[in-house]
Amino acid sequence: SADAKAEAKKDKKKQKNKKKKNGSKKKVESVQEEEDDDDDDDDSESSSDSDSDSDSDSDSGSDDEEQSKKKSAKSKGKSKSEEKPEVKEGYERVDALALLSKGSSLLKYGRRGYPHFRHFHIVDGGLMLQFYSSSKRVTKTQVKIHDIDELKLGQKTENFKRHQTPRLEKHSFSIIYALGQQTLDVVAKDAREFELWTKGLGELMKDARAGRLGERKEIWIEIPKVKEVLANNGRLAHDKNAVKPIMKKYHKLRDALNARVMVVKSPRTAKLPQFKVIKDKLHSVREQVVEIAYNIRDGDVHCEHEIWKANIEIEVLDNILGART
Numbered sequence: 001s002a003d004a005k006a007e008a009k010k011d012k013k014k015q016k017n018k019k020k021k022n023g024s025k026k027k028v029e030s031v032q033e034e035e036d037d038d039d040d041d042d043d044s045e046s047s048s049d050s051d052s053d054s055d056s057d058s059d060s061g062s063d064d065e066e067q068s069k070k071k072s073a074k075s076k077g078k079s080k081s082e083e084k085p086e087v088k089e090g091y092e093r094v095d096a097l098a099l100l101s102k103g104s105s106l107l108k109y110g111r112r113g114y115p116h117f118r119h120f121h122i123v124d125g126g127l128m129l130q131f132y133s134s135s136k137r138v139t140k141t142q143v144k145i146h147d148i149d150e151l152k153l154g155q156k157t158e159n160f161k162r163h164q165t166p167r168l169e170k171h172s173f174s175i176i177y178a179l180g181q182q183t184l185d186v187v188a189k190d191a192r193e194f195e196l197w198t199k200g201l202g203e204l205m206k207d208a209r210a211g212r213l214g215e216r217k218e219i220w221i222e223i224p225k226v227k228e229v230l231a232n233n234g235r236l237a238h239d240k241n242a243v244k245p246i247m248k249k250y251h252k253l254r255d256a257l258n259a260r261v262m263v264v265k266s267p268r269t270a271k272l273p274q275f276k277v278i279k280d281k282l283h284s285v286r287e288q289v290v291e292i293a294y295n296i297r298d299g300d301v302h303c304e305h306e307i308w309k310a311n312i313e314i315e316v317l318d319n320i321l322g323a324r325t
Helices: 002-082 096-102 158-162 166-171 191-210 240-264 275-297 304-321
Strands: 091-095 104-109 116-123 128-131 142-144 148-153 172-177 182-187 220-224
Touching: 091 096, 096 116, 096 191, 104 158, 104 191, 104 304, 116 191, 116 275, 116 304, 142 172, 148 191, 158 172, 158 182, 166 172, 166 191, 172 191, 191 220, 240 275, 240 304, 275 304
Parallel strands: none
Antiparallel strands: 091 220, 104 116, 104 182, 116 128, 128 142, 148 172, 172 182
16 A cells, blocks of 8 residues: 555656646747747838838938939029120120219210210119219209110211211210100210110110119120220331320320319318219329320320320319319
């Protein structure tokens, strides 16, 4: 009986050990199954992530392509806008508003008397044309750009017909204003000045009709280049005796300029409302006289035209000084 009990105990232990082994095996299997499930989930997640990454990569790639296209389009647009327009041979691009604000002397034909030079310039940022006369108040020698009806090229008005000069016709033009009732009939000194005024005023008239007069800070146009004095073009003299007559005219011009300098420096002149115009005109004449001096020094004995133009500027300066305020 004792042996039987011992064997029974051994059998129970064996059964317990089998149960434990079976339980541990089941645990291991369940753990492995869970791990396998997790692996499957990870694989699916990684595949989905890779798909989304590939999608995002494709999206970003398409975005990059679109941005690069936009950039290239912008760069092309900029390059086109930055390209300067071709300028006709012998011409140059200038800011007409800046040059017209500075002004120039034009030969004015009036209803009475002979033609005379007057200083014309644009004031108030392009809103008004101003000239000066010793017989009229400054407010009476103004024309609003809005009031200009048209520009007539040539010598077609009654004022021109009174003193017709065919050789000056190519540089002549008329400003028709006040509903066609009044005209300013003028002649430019050369082709450059003629195109500056006719093209510049034409642009201002366009702005007035479009309702944007005074908005533009610059008005770019093409006008003939300034002709420079070149060596070996028939203007240079090697004979010193040929210089004497032109030197006499130059000294007379220089003395006239010095006399006007003293007048401009007076306190009375400084109080005039047109003092800035007077100073600018004096500075312009000085530059002309200095250039003439250099040309004569270099042997140019054919600068009578330049001396004539400088004398015109002095005459105009006197007119501005004497303008009634």
